[in-house]
Amino acid sequence: MAAAAPDTYRLDPVHTRVLFAVEHAGFSQALGTVSGSEGRLAFDPDDWHSATLSVSVPLQRLDLGDDAWNKATLARNLLDAERHPEARFVSTRIEPIDPTHARVIGELTLRGVTREVALEVTLNAVKRHPMPPFRRTAGFSATATLSRNAFGIYAWPSMIGDTVQLRIEAEAVRDRTAADPQDTPSVDAPGTPAPSDDSDPSPSPARKRSP
DSSP states (O other), X not given: OOOOOOEEEEEXXXXXXXXXXXXXXXXXXXXXXXXXXXXXXEEOTTOGGGOEEEEEEEGGGEEOSOXXXXXXXXXXXXXXXXXXXXXXXXXXXXXXXXXXXXXXXXEEEETTEEEEEEEEEEXXXXXXXXXXXXXXXXXXXXXXXXXXXXXXXXSOTTTEEEEEEEEEEEEEEEOOOTTOTTSSOOTTSTTOOOOOGGGOOSOOOOXXXXX
């Protein structure tokens, strides 16, 4: 019998973020983030080999904590974000390590140049999210190392290091299917968890019981 297809998930752009670190003139590691990534993940936690990943990263969402620095980084001699507004990663193969770790190899396209990159991935959890709409969610952490020169980014070599360290935190929400109608239970369904105190700090008015 043919194996069932892995579930399809969509990256949650609110809870997915890329952190990068690059040497600043030998004084420190400059830190920046990019938020708003979107993508599609096919994933079965019992069969990492079948997983596929396709992600787009909006470079205009880059933030180094200073508007002038952001503008300089997005300029044509560095990321050239006007002509290449997004980075894109597409997996080509998965190398499982153990039930919660794998190496995800794929092609990263940045500034119009495509190179193979390996992500060291940790699966943090796959479970139904405790908050509405109670969808099944997969959470991952990942790291990778890039050479900016490999992507044709050569400007300011005395100020900006070549090695770029990446840390990625991602959450992906499973697509709804007809075979899985209980992702979003009725608010009155038995067993539906009530919001925890830290999710709703304001007290709810007591309900009047019927006689």
